[in-house]
Amino acid sequence: DAKTTQPPSMDCAEGRAANLPCNHSTISGNEYVYWYRQIHSQGPQYIIHGLKNNETNEMASLIITEDRKSSTLILPHATLRDTAVYYCIVRATSGTYKYIFGTGTRLKVLA
Amino acid sequence: DAGVIQSPRHEVTEMGQEVTLRCKPISGHNSLFWYRQTMMRGLELLIYFNNNVPIDDSGMPEDRFSAKMPNASFSTLKIQPSEPRDSAVYFCASRLSLGGGADTQYFGPGTRLTVL
Numbered sequence: 001d002a003k004t005t006q007p008p009s010m011d012c013a014e015g016r017a018a019n020l021p022c023n024h025s026t027i028s029g030n031e032y033v034y035w036y037r038q039i040h041s042q043g044p045q046y047i048i049h050g051l052k053n054n055e056t057n058e059m060a061s062l063i064i065t066e067d068r069k070s071s072t073l074i075l076p077h078a079t080l081r082d083t084a085v086y087y088c089i090v091r092a093t094s095g096t097y098k099y100i101f102g103t104g105t106r107l108k109v110l111a
Numbered sequence: 112d113a114g115v116i117q118s119p120r121h122e123v124t125e126m127g128q129e130v131t132l133r134c135k136p137i138s139g140h141n142s143l144f145w146y147r148q149t150m151m152r153g154l155e156l157l158i159y160f161n162n163n164v165p166i167d168d169s170g171m172p173e174d175r176f177s178a179k180m181p182n183a184s185f186s187t188l189k190i191q192p193s194e195p196r197d198s199a200v201y202f203c204a205s206r207l208s209l210g211g212g213a214d215t216q217y218f219g220p221g222t223r224l225t226v227l
Contacts, residue, residue, distance in 0.1 A: 041200060043218030046215050046217065100156075
């Protein structure tokens with residue numbers, strides 16, 4: 001399974017865009033990139049996923065580089081409620097399709 | 112939709128006692144996962160069911176842990192006997208697996224277990 005690398009922590013001013021990077025240099029061609037977040041020990045919450053193309057939904061945008069070795073999650077207008085740990089996951093391509101959670105990025109949105 | 116339901120939300124027990132955690136997946140989902148989260152080890156997958164059948168239990172720490180899924184709407188994770196090192200938050204997640212493509216796991220609120 002491909003591994004992911006994320007910065008341990010980031011700060012972002014309220015109302016500004018939060019850009020969270022993820023490195024997944026060993027990703028395989030048919031592995032998806034998923035993003036989840038966990039707010040204060042609640043269950044992880046799905047945000048967005050992608051394969052090759054950039055994706056956008058009501059929560060965030062996902063930018064995947066052309067070589068697929070890295071991606072960036074963008075929260076366009078961060079609020080205090082976006083303070084959480086954000087996990088970038090590369091989903092196993094076969095077998096159990098299980099997620100391997102890393103240590104994530106702790107995002108703190110500042111007032 | 113009520114989402115994934117877990118009970119109890121909090122459990123405090125004494126070492127040596129049996130503990131049973133319960134999970135109701137989202138209706139219509141055909142896969143169910145049990146995770147454990149601790150400060151030291153983060154989020155770890157314990158076991159995974161597909162169509163009520165255990166597929167991968169390689170994450171189950173030892174024989175004291177067992178999991179069952181008697182039907183599509185209910186699963187249990189049992190620890191017998193419990194030990195203080197089992198103290199953690201246990202999450203259940205479910206998904207609709209259509210095979211091959213993208214899927215999304217939806218997590219429950221978790222059960223915080225404390226073993227004294």
